[in-house]
Amino acid sequence: MYLLGRLNMGGVEISALRLLTHLTAQYRVNPVIYAISGQTGYLDDRFRSVGATILYGKPGALGLLAFFKHVRAQRPDIVHSNVSLPSGFYLLIAWLAGVKIRIAQFHSTALPQRSVLHRAQSSVGRLLVNRFATHIVGVSDGTRSLVRAAPEKWQVIYNGVPAANDVALAGSNPFLITLLGRLAPEKNLEKAVEIFGHLKSMGDQKWKMQFVGPGTSDETTALKAKVLAAGLERDVHVTGPTDNPLVVLKGSGLLLLTSNREGLPTVVLEALSVGTPVVASALPGVLEIAGQVNGVIAVPVAAPADEWTRAITQSAAASRQTIASGFAHGPFGLDRQVERIARLWTLEAKDAKP
Structure with missing residues (x-):
């Protein structure tokens, strides 16, 4: 049972x-x-x-x-x-x-x-x-x-998570930042909006962000209001849940995780399995993953937005094939x-x- x-x-x-x-x-x-x-x-x-x-x-x-x-x-x-x-x-x-x-x-x-x-x-x-x-x-x-x-x-x-048989580089958007998971308070999504606002203020207009995951009506409305208040509604989309997280992650340039608490975040493992680099809160479970496989940059939750954006631009240069190959030989199969x-x-x- x-x-x-x-x-x-x-x-x-x-x-x-x-x-x-x-x-x-x-x-x-x-x-x-x-x-x-x-x-x-x-x-x-x-x-x-x-x-x-x-x-x-x-x-x-x-x-x-x-x-x-x-x-x-x-x-x-x-x-x-x-x-x-x-x-x-x-x-x-x-x-x-x-x-x-x-x-x-x-x-x-x-x-x-x-x-x-x-x-x-x-x-x-x-x-x-x-x-x-x-x-x-x-x-x-x-x-x-x-x-x-x-x-x-x-x-x-x-x-x-199952290791990917292939890493579909074609069709992925290297400038698409994805947050995948519930729109819950512990996910600290207002931090993600702040980080993206700082990234856009640096002058590079290619970046986009999407929030993919279930949320209550109140949670969804509150998140959209934060995006609108930051003037980011043209570049940030709240799409709702997906039945195919690996497809979403394959099509993304980067997974962003700004949570205040996690255990061993499955979404980080899913991203790495398809070669998508990760920038995530420096929580114990995230650090445990980062210590055993490549592709994760951990940033203190309370770090200023410019520290997060530096990690994002650094991750953009990561090799998806190297990340996926390393994950396949790691302990998270x-x-x-x-x-x-x-x-x-x-x-x-x-x-x-x-």
Whole structure:
């Protein structure tokens, strides 16, 4: 049983879909997705298409009772939770229901600033994760700081993306800067608008920028208002979500990531896999990627716009072929992630003899 919040177009959900697609093709596994929000999502049918069953929970304390009933009815061998520190509450319930393998996986290095009550709930959740998880997994080593896991329970399994078979240089726009992901506050998109405004003020009119990703009506309206206020509406476009992120990234000259917090940003891995250079916030997960493959320039989040623009112009000269080739030989391949998760779940390959 694989716990997620809601099956929308986020990095965690896309990574889970990619993982389960390959696991169900290669191993004997019957995944059950448990959406703790109780809400349907954009990717529901995509998960069903790879053989997953989707169950919908309920929010709040009543949701824990509903989860207990579902676990008792389904009797899963494993509960694998991907809902940050609240995972502790769900793994406690899984323990009470008799589940032997209980996994908490962490995808971020920090939580958003919230109320005193939320901070208290997070503290309790952290204690419960460390008590009731049999395994604690991080998508980067930096995520360990959030959960403070004991060494004997902790391991890092990188999110994987498939290496590109080719790098389509033809058709890419070397002066197109792409931001790919949710239009959420933690993505710090106003910083991107500021950086682009500074870049245009330097006199080079060839540069364009696009924001590609889902957002609420309020988030989309607020972003467009910032672009308009900066006088950049002719060169900056907000396009909405895409089902083909690799196509978008292949057509871009550069990926820009201005987030305030991330775990191991999948979009950075996707960009590098097709040879697209990256300029990104110097967060722990970004630095972990930059330390192992080429193509990433990390800039402190609070750095002035001119430091970001220097990194952008420097990245424009990078070799896409060199970036893609280096990525293909690095540690972030999808096959490696699939193998590690299969071992964690003790799965049997479909071609194994009975």
